[in-house]
Amino acid sequence: MARTRHKQQKDRHQEILDAAARVITDRGLAETRIQDIAERCGVSPGLILYYFESKDRLLVEALTYANDKYYLEQSRELRRIPSARRQLERLIELSVPGLLDRYERLEEWALWLEIWVRALRDPSLAREREVLDRRWRQSIADIIRHGRETGEFPDGPDADELGLELGALIDGLAVQVLLNDTVVTPERMKEVCMRVAARLVGFAVEPASSAGDTIS
Amino acid sequence: MARTRHKQQKDRHQEILDAAARVITDRGLAETRIQDIAERCGVSPGLILYYFESKDRLLVEALTYANDKYYLEQSRELRRIPSARRQLERLIELSVPGLLDRYERLEEWALWLEIWVRALRDPSLAREREVLDRRWRQSIADIIRHGRETGEFPDGPDADELGLELGALIDGLAVQVLLNDTVVTPERMKEVCMRVAARLVGFAVEPASSAGDTIS
DNA sequence: CTCGGATTTGAACAGCCAGTCAACCCGCGC
DNA sequence: GCGCGGGTTGACTGGCTGTTCAAATCCGAG
Known part of the structure; x- marks a missing residue:
């Protein structure tokens, strides 16, 4: 049939x-x-x-297919969280290579690097990459907007702008972590991201954001 | 002989x-x-x-050789600038792919991407990369320390921490610009970097940081 | 000028791998 | 049970490219 x-x-x-x-x-x-x-x-x-x-x-x-799959999984997980503050924290946790389950995130970031290199010489992949990346920044911006609606976050700079800034920060740090930088450990990356997010978005950092429970 | x-x-x-x-x-x-x-x-x-x-x-x-060369050139140029504020601005300008002379910076960043991908599977290159990267973050931190000594910058978070944050931000944005993102143009990257640097380091953004004169 | 060693060449070798293809397998409808 | 057509195989090929090597060349020293 x-x-x-x-x-x-x-x-x-x-x-x-x-x-x-x-x-x-x-x-x-x-x-x-x-x-x-x-x-x-x-x-x-x-x-x-x-x-x-x-x-x-x-x-x-395969490159775009896999990244799309990862994005959808992450997106589904984030939607289940009501608090914007926790959404943002979770997004950061999910972005740190090797912080949660060892394999999946490492795989995702390694694929990103390959996409970047290939996109340098493949215009059609470059276009697809831009779409994927924009979507990723947007999901950060959406969280910020959501937090402002609920009053969790104060008003401040344009949410899209913040999405770009935090997205770039995460990208840059993720590369270091992925490549096993001895100074930039997964835990450190999470702390740095949270602290910068707090400063830029304007919320208070929780004293001990226990990373222990996140390790399966 | x-x-x-x-x-x-x-x-x-x-x-x-x-x-x-x-x-x-x-x-x-x-x-x-x-x-x-x-x-x-x-x-x-x-x-x-x-x-x-x-x-x-x-x-x-060749990869490390070329990056080393670029770093030394940049380093030499920055040392000639007395003001920390202007050093930081210049460092950012030099980091934006395609903002100044078209070719050199594009080349440098493209090589970085190749280094990253290769370092994923070449431990010895991974070690060299870490050294290069640490040096790059350090040069940002040094500028901040210098600015605090001269009083151009207020006291604030640890300078090395800020170096890591700004370095990661620049890395992340540079990738977007390098790949010809239509939203993240070279000019936009410079503005974003300057604004975030101002917020994180704690200085006032100059109203019009003319990018016009930087285009040769 | 001549010798000798470093430098340079270009042809040959060897292995690898994407892509092709003719044959085979297998389940479905008749 | 039979043929048909898509799915699957695995051997083959054609081209490419890193590496080797023997010969040629160059250049300085004596």
Whole structure:
């Protein structure tokens, strides 16, 4: 049947994209071979090119696909939190590579680096990246707006502006943490982000924002 | 003579490193071939491997070599400025990809991205990167300390802490600008950096920090 | 001028890997 | 049970590129 066929094909598509994202995280974009992806799927190399017209297309698709998935997960989790203050804290926690579950976040940030490098020479990926990034800044701005509505945050600079500033700060610090900087540890990154957010947005830092309970 | 030989060899070394850095900027690390570097030097491919034991070593060396060069140039320029306030502004200007001379800064940031990606899987490069990065943060912190001594800046949070915060902010924004984000233009990045620096360090933003004269 | 070692060349080698393809498998509808 | 068509395989190829190497060249010393 067309439906089952179509469904199966869609599954394979996603399966391959997932596998590709994993391999890219493990070996790096430059070292990723079709064979690796095929092995990860338990499938022959030929099949990969049956579903994707070229390795390049597959890799680019995998990059944005994976990042999109992560964003949606994060977004869903944040929406369940009522307090803007806690939303912001959670967003920061989720952004620190290796603070929560070891693997997922590291993977996400590693993929970001690969996207950045590739986007330097791939205009279409550059455009997609901009969309993803704008959405990410916006989610920060939305939290701030929400907090101002509920009165948790005072009025202040434009929320979008703050989103840009905090987003950039998080990006910059995440790179350090991801690369295992000995000075910028995950815990330190969280503290710095919270402190700067407090100063820029204008709320009081809680004395002990226990990070202990966040480690699964 | 040993001396002339040695000197010549050193020149060739640097010549090759420079050429490699250029090629990496143009084609990307992953697409850089030995042949490209040889052509850029007007030399045969074999010679490249006569001076460097492998392509990988050469590439890694080229990355840190070039960044080191840029840092030293920047450092020299900043030291000539007496006012801490202006030092900070100049540092920010120099950090915005494409704000001043089009090429050099773009090159520098593109190389940073390549370093980051490569450092993910090359521990020795990761260590070198940390040194380079720490030095960069430190130069911000030093400016702040200097400004506090001269009274240009008020006392406030730890200078090293501020160096980390501003450094991360600049890193994060520079990535956006480098990738041609339509929202984060070079001019906007400078404004944002200056405004946040003013808020965090505690000085007044000058009304019109004319960016016009900075465009050569 | 001549010798000798460093430098330089370019051709050859070897391994790797994306992409192709003909054959095979398998489940479905008839 | 039979044929059909999409799914799957794995061997093959063609090109590319890092690396090696023997020969050629250059240049300074004696």
